[in-house]
Amino acid sequence: MTSPPETISSPGSEPSVQHVIEARSDRSLASSQDGARASEAVSWSSARQMGSRWGAPILLAAGAISIWEIAVRLNATPPWLLPTPTLIAETIWTDRALLLDHAVVTLTEVLLGFLVAVVAGVLLAAVITGSPVIDRALYPLIIASQTVPIPALSPLLLIWLGYGLAPKVIVTALVAFFPIVVNTVDGLRSTDREIIDLLRSLGASRWTRFRLAHIPSALPSLFTGAKVAVAISVIGAVFGELVGAKAGLGYLLVRSTAQFQTPRVFAVVVMLALLGILLFSLVAIAERLLLPWRRFVTR
């Protein structure tokens, strides 16, 4: 029988991880209260943290929108010049079918482009960190490629590929690809040297080391890159549509502007913003689900 020398757990009573966390964060709390009350206190304070985190920006936005509404009404500004926020909301509601149809087109372009960017970006990052020759030859070119304003390629792509889905997906992928490559390369290189030594001493092959150490330690950086990439993906897709398209929010934007349907232009802009927020949130949620350990490390 080996008796555990640590006194954290006493046999019989169910030792919980929660106790350890509390013992580390606040000793007096853990010793004076029982575990259940302490964890209740923790969830309470996180709810209050959420409140103070979102309360201020929501108040600020509400204030700005109110001033906008009041100023437009007092001035009697015509809607084609500047519609009131309530009119914009109304337009979103009445045009909801139209907006959704075009949003689906844009969303498809963004998702496909982003997917291509993630796959290509991660593969390139792996090749760059795996081979010094490719690193020296390719990495400077990838960085230099960012001096090319990628949306400016849209007209060319239009000439070559027409008005369909492909040119938008390509622009989106080109825009989103860079932050993913750079962040993933950084992540792969940040792997702890001693962990690699440990795996070598255990007899791990190069591929096993890559799988067990390099990939997991690059994931947080990859997600950082993906969050940036998904936000600018929307810009890429819309730019592709502005240049020439048959559908999509960017197309609707151009058409509505030409017809001086300013409330609808605002409605499209709001939809684009919501699309960006939605996609960013999805990536952030995926990050939380796939990297549950980060919650304990980053705090």
Add this chain to the structure above:
Amino acid sequence: MGRSSALDPLPSTIAGTVDSTSHDSQSPLLEVRRLTSSYIDGGMRLTALADISFTLNDEEFVAVIGPSGSGKSTLLDIIAGLIAPDSGTVSLAGEVLTAERRLGRSAYMRQRDLLLPWRTALDNAALALEARGMPRRQARVAAAERLDAFGLSAFAHAYPAQLSGGMRQRVALARTALAANRLFLLDEPFGALDALTRIEMQSWWLDLWERDRGAVLLVTHDVDEAIFMADRVLVLTPRPGRLCWTESIALPRPRTRAMVTDPLFIAHKEALLAALGLIAS
């Protein structure tokens, strides 16, 4: 808890590739001959180890002590196969092996616990098995069976960041034991712990070792730890590290804490402190 020993060899599927049990019983498990190693620092070539020779038999516990810079860690890196020496040979089970071929033949543990922050305690222990190609699920099952013996079952699903220093070190030791090699290379495994936890962990590791032995090479700069745990203590000089003294510890096993005040313990300590040049001989 006592049903399975913590250090017994793994199923033949893994142990077979390591070939840890079928060595010639005549030759020592580890033999180091005339090892010399140097490194470049600031444009200067510095000798870390000079002409080191010793052997380590199976079921033997040997400690290496020496001041900082005596090349103790370099010695373990070389034996584990992480770096190649300038000259000299390392034999495992009677066979001279290149550094490359020594990889995966020992269970090496450094002072830092080196737990992967994205893996739970259980998955960190299982890493030793996965590293040599065992599928994740199988490794997890094998590791879970042993976690009990390490007093870690209750913490199996905790992440390293949630564990205390002592617990983390214990997970690292569990991982090391699961490497299922007869040869354990421990580089100041208790060095980062507070004094009390450290004493507890020494006894705990000795308990585990008593059950299934294996050969241990422990690097430490703690003379008491070396005497308390080892059968033999090797003393290295400051850089370049040379073997300048070997002290055979005559204390019986199993070792108990009370022995640290034993006159024999004190005599060993005097000899070792003198060898280190810390007291007049």
